[in-house]
Amino acid sequence: MSVLDLFKLEGRLAVVTGAAQGIGFEIAKALQEAGARVVIADLNPEVGQEAAQHLGAAFEAVDVSDSSSVSALVARVTEQYGPTEILINNAGIVRNTAAELTSDEDWQLVMRVNLDGVYWCCREFGRSMLERGRGTIVNQASMSGLISNHPQPQIAYNTSKAGVIHLTRSLAGEWASRGVRVNAIAPGYTATPLTKRGLENPTWRSTWLENTPMGRLAEPSEIAPAALYLTSDASSFVTGHTLVIDGGYTVW
Numbered sequence: 001m002s003v004l005d006l007f008k009l010e011g012r013l014a015v016v017t018g019a020a021q022g023i024g025f026e027i028a029k030a031l032q033e034a035g036a037r038v039v040i041a042d043l044n045p046e047v048g049q050e051a052a053q054h055l056g057a058a059f060e061a062v063d064v065s066d067s068s069s070v071s072a073l074v075a076r077v078t079e080q081y082g083p084t085e086i087l088i089n090n091a092g093i094v095r096n097t098a099a100e101l102t103s104d105e106d107w108q109l110v111m112r113v114n115l116d117g118v119y120w121c122c123r124e125f126g127r128s129m130l131e132r133g134r135g136t137i138v139n140q141a142s143m144s145g146l147i148s149n150h151p152q153p154q155i156a157y158n159t160s161k162a163g164v165i166h167l168t169r170s171l172a173g174e175w176a177s178r179g180v181r182v183n184a185i186a187p188g189y190t191a192t193p194l195t196k197r198g199l200e201n202p203t204w205r206s207t208w209l210e211n212t213p214m215g216r217l218a219e220p221s222e223i224a225p226a227a228l229y230l231t232s233d234a235s236s237f238v239t240g241h242t243l244v245i246d247g248g249y250t251v252w
């Protein structure tokens with residue numbers, strides 16, 4: 001067997017949340033190219049359906065912040081496509097508000113999507129993975145879970161992503177002996193709709209670029225291969241890890 005065979009996902013069912021656009025879309029594309037059957041699960045049905053059509057993937061609507069929406073998604077996916085072997089928890093949002101001015105609503109919304117949402121999906125999809133003794137999960141963290149970004153304030157986002165990193169380690173320890181691996185990726189600034197507004201601000205843009213040793217943002221397609229590695233048999237002895245993909249941002 002060639003080492004390249006380890007990256008193949010032939011026939012495995014993969015669910016990617018928040019894959020209507022941005023990084024999630026590129027991950028869905030990469031997994032599909034590696035042979036997986038892909039379900040794009042997103043809050044936005046218009047963009048999500050178009051993305052799915054473009055890839056020849058399936059689309060299911062979900063609000064990851066709502067546990068009943070997530071359990072309904074698991075039921076629909078299982079009935080229509082069979083058991084999920086790969087889960088990518090990618091959906092996420094940001095609010096750029098000063099810590100002392102952040103409203104209860106903004107704090108809770110970011111936590112519900114970025115942290116609760118990851119947990120609901122891990123719990124609901126994880127149950128059947130554990131029953132079958134097989135599955136890989138990749139959670140979308142961020143370098144913001146390791147450092148505190150500047151100049152823009154984003155207290156809830158940074159805290160939620162730190163939570164994702166520790167949730168990943170906790171689940172990995174609990175599920176390792178039962179055939180389910182749980183890892184995370186932690187991208188730096190990546191050119192997507194999420195960072196578009198920030199890039200339009202000259203101060204934010206220059207600070208971001210100056211603080212990234214490679215001096216540029218990532219393209220979403222540069223993040224996707226890390227998700228492929230962590231979901232495939234190429235990473236068969238890796239669990240609880242957070243893979244940082246940040247052009248060197250966290251070394252300074």
Ligand SMILES: NC(=O)c1ccc[n+]([C@@H]2O[C@H](COP(=O)([O-])OP(=O)(O)OC[C@H]3O[C@@H](n4cnc5c(N)ncnc54)[C@H](O)[C@@H]3O)[C@@H](O)[C@H]2O)c1
Pocket residue numbers: 017018019020021022023024041042043044062063064065090091092093113117140141142143186187188189190191192193194195
């Ligand atoms: N862009 C970056 O610089 C960057 C860096 C590090 C980490 N990330 C993380 O990567 C992930 C994807 O980011 P992106 O830049 O591609 O963002 P994006 O805004 O382009 O895409 C996010 C997707 O998530 C979906 N979504 C939002 N709320 C949802 C919900 N409640 N339920 C289901 N789907 C929902 C959106 O509809 C959208 O399709 C996020 O978790 C983000 O925090 C992004």
